[in-house]
Amino acid sequence: MDTCPCGSGRAYEDCCGPYISGAAKPGTASALMRARYTAYALKEIDFIVATCLRDEEHGIDIDATRRWSERSKWLGLRIVKTDKGSADDEEGTVEFVATYVMDGLREDHHEISSFVRGAGGEWLFSEGEVIPETVVREGPKVGRNDPCPCGSGKKYKKCCGASS
Numbered sequence: 001m002d003t004c005p006c007g008s009g010r011a012y013e014d015c016c017g018p019y020i021s022g023a024a025k026p027g028t029a030s031a032l033m034r035a036r037y038t039a040y041a042l043k044e045i046d047f048i049v050a051t052c053l054r055d056e057e058h059g060i061d062i063d064a065t066r067r068w069s070e071r072s073k074w075l076g077l078r079i080v081k082t083d084k085g086s087a088d089d090e091e092g093t094v095e096f097v098a099t100y101v102m103d104g105l106r107e108d109h110h111e112i113s114s115f116v117r118g119a120g121g122e123w124l125f126s127e128g129e130v131i132p133e134t135v136v137r138e139g140p141k142v143g144r145n146d147p148c149p150c151g152s153g154k155k156y157k158k159c160c161g162a163s164s
Contacts, residue, residue: 005041006034007077020047025122028116029085029092032123034077037098041074048062053126072100080110090117095131108133 004015011017016038018024019031026032032051039047045066052060078097091114098109110131118124132151142149146157 004034004045005074005077012038015109020044022150027087027123029089029113030079030094032115032125033079033094033096033113035097036125037074037077037129040072040098043069047070051123051125053118053124065132068102071157072102074098075101075106085115091115101110 002012004012004017006016008015016035019026019035020039020042022134026035036048036051037045038110039045039051043066043155045062048065048069049060049062054060076099078099080095080097082095085094093112093114095112096110098111100107100109111128112131113128116125117124142156142161144155144157144161146156148154148156148161150160152159
């Protein structure tokens with residue numbers, strides 16, 4: 001038994017596996033969020049598409065979703081907080097951070113996802129709001145007339161800063 005990619009610590013077959021296979025439906029928005037992350041990690045695009053609200057207002061770019069899933073190595077999911085989304089609710093939100101590596105770069109995808117109940121009572125992803133991460137400069141800013149940090153001996157504006 002493999003551990004579920006969602007980070008629950010449970011076996012995949014006892015966690016997100018039944019949702020992704022269609023044997024069961026997630027009872028909460030948080031459970032659907034975990035299953036959707038697992039589907040990205042396992043490249044189960046059909047599950048991701050099937051659990052999206054799709055109407056005139058909401059849609060999904062299936063090709064972009066497939067590329068993101070397939071080109072990424074998924075490292076972990078952290079649920080930051082949930083609001084509503086229990087078995088008795090009609091809507092809910094889940095704030096999460098999904099960590100992955102794509103094209104050699106490690107990324108933290110921080111999002112607040114909204115979920116609603118579908119016509120059949122199942123939870124569906126309706127939309128997500130990406131939370132931008134603040135980038136903090138590690139060193140002082142290089143001035144245009146400062147020596148280039150690459151060590152060439154030229155001014156920054158005539159070297160690495162020439163294309164900026």
